[in-house]
Amino acid sequence: MTDHIPFSDGHTIPSLGLGVWQIPDDQTPDIVSSAIKAGYRLIDGAFIYGNEVGMGKGIASSGVPRDDLFITSKLWNSEQGYDKTRRAIEASLQRIGLDYLNLCLIHWPCPTKDLYVETWKAFVDAQQDGQLRSIGVSNFNPDHLDRIIGETGVTPVLNQIEVNPRLVQAEMRAENDRRNIVTQAWTPLGQLLSFDAPAIQSIADRLGRSPAQIILRWHLQLGVSVIPRSTEIAHLKQNLETADFTLTESDMAAINALDEGVRCGPDPVDFEDE
Helix, strand or coil, X not given: CCCEXXXXXXXXXXXXXXXXXXXXCCCHHHHHHHHHHHCCCEEECCHHHCCHHXXXXXXXXXXXXXXXXXXXXXXXXXXXXXXXXXXXXXXXXXXXXXXXXXEEEECCCCCCCCCHHHHHHHHHHHHHCCCEEEEEEECCXXXXXXXXXXXXCCCCCEEEEECECCECCHHHHHHHHHCCCEEEEECCCHHHCCCCCHHHHHHHHHHCCCHHHHHHHHHHHHCCEECCCCCCHHHHHHHHCCCCCCCCHHHHHHHHCCCCCCCCCCCCCCCCCC
């Protein structure tokens, strides 16, 4: 079982879960069900992934009670705006087959649309109505965070951003910490681009672990929640095996030193895709 990270609203989130990005909808039920049976309790999805239906089928067939699971989805850019957001949340719940989400995130701020504050107000109301247990954001920069907090008085519990050894995001993580916002990493393995780095290989060889396990452990020791994707049961199980070893301070420093400030995904400043 994985540890839990507390939210500012009194709820908690598993520190490690399964992300279902790029998993075809017809494969998603088996992968989600297998992951839950292997011990995963956090499943991270999104409308734009196109597999909310499959995710719901996997949850339903897992045999694990709903209240023992933590289910996340995200609102896509085209659905921003108060009324559209409320409808989109309801539609996601229907597709997944749930009465509530443990967490829902605004997927991207899309600042030129200037709808993310209005969208956040819809999140606040959906939380009050019981559709969402906790509410957060994804890919928000400090100015985006300060604006929604300042205009609503409600602070997101979590900000999901790209973090991996090539994009350590120390400043953004510190900004989240300063606001009591949990940082969660998407693409935590960095598309495997750091696996061959001498620092990763050396630590993995010394500890008898895989590069993926070393990188996931690095995230966890930073206090960052992680949602790696895998479609192979052996890798799913291996990713969970990160609680019985510890990286040294020098290990952590060596991995931090791999930072190049290079993104695998878009920059939140100008990403507006529909």
